[in-house]
Amino acid sequence: MRRGAVTIKERRMPSQVFVVDLGGTKCSAATVDRSGRILRRSTLPVDLTSASGPIRQICQLAREFAGEQGPAKAFAAAAISVPGLVEKNGTVWAPNLPGWKRIPLAKRLKQSLGLPFAVESDRNATILGESWHGAARGKSDAIVLMLGTGIGAGILSGGHIIRGAHELSGCAGWMTITREEVQDAPQLGELESLVAGPAIARIARQRLLKGGQSSLSRLDLAKITAHDVAAAARQHDPLALDIFNKSGRLLGFAVANLVSLFDPEIVVLGGGMAAVADLYLGSLRRAMLERAQPLAARRVKIVVSKLGPKANLLGCARLAWGSLARA
Secondary structure, X not given: OOOOOOOHHHHOOOOOEEEEEXXXXXXXXXXXXXXXXXXXXXXXXXXXXXXXXXXHHHHHHHXXXXXXXXXXXXXXXXXXXXXXXXXXXXXXXXXXXXXXXXXXXXXXXXXXXXXXXXXXXXXXXXXXXXXXXXOOOXXXXXXXXXXXXXXXXXXEEOOEEOOOOOOOOOOHHHOOOOOOOOOOHHHHOHHHHHHOHHHHHHHHHHHHHOOOXXXXXXXXXXXXXXXXXXXXXXXXXXXXXXXXXXXXXXXXXXXXXXXXXXXXXXXXXXXXXXXXXXXXXXXXXXXXXHHOOHHHHHHOEEEEOOOOOHHHHHHHHHHHHHHHHHO
């Protein structure tokens, strides 16, 4: 065969991969081409009726996206990110999904769809997406700190994802950042129990019950969310602003630890709480500069993700296309 000729197999390879971002409440699926362009995308509430519910849902989306060809012929490869621990064989432990203690996800998806799936944790998928087409593009040392219902970090060091001996690296919500006893720390991790979305809402309720003055007092205390607190802060509510200022400072201590340990070029803030980063980014940066290794602290950039929920999907796409190169 002459040099540069394309084989029949290569010529017929599908031009898209199928990717899924499975969360605790939402399931997003997309098809993505080699350049990282999202061709089609759909987001649904996760089917939590049983442990098999999310798997049925993913299979249904794959068949819907594939059309008459079927997934095995329509897609060149597939990948999925999950909110939990992923073993090397694609078995998943995801505490936010009922019954997902040891789900052989890769095996079950391949059996149902005839298509091999790469399986990755959501935090690692996010750093892959950000380093491909996001704020960390072109960086070999970068961290994505995911802030939402929980807290996790995807860590890229020397161009490689840091995984740890048991695939547990990046459980940033478990960092210790105070000298105080934190009630929920043994169950959730100290950082997560102090600054994640549910913690913001809980702190607001506690301060209101102690007589704090705020426009939030007009709401049903039991139903106050982090979104409500952020909305009040944007209306210059002193109590809400103070909550985010203090949360930002605690986050800054956590980021200082990450900066001192890994010396990244950039730290990207992602997840649902990144949408309100303007309320705490200043205090976060000041605290990081106070506590991090001085040379590393002056050189690192701290930015907010512009990819948003697309980061995980793009990370999965990079993983899927990469699996073909390694095959």
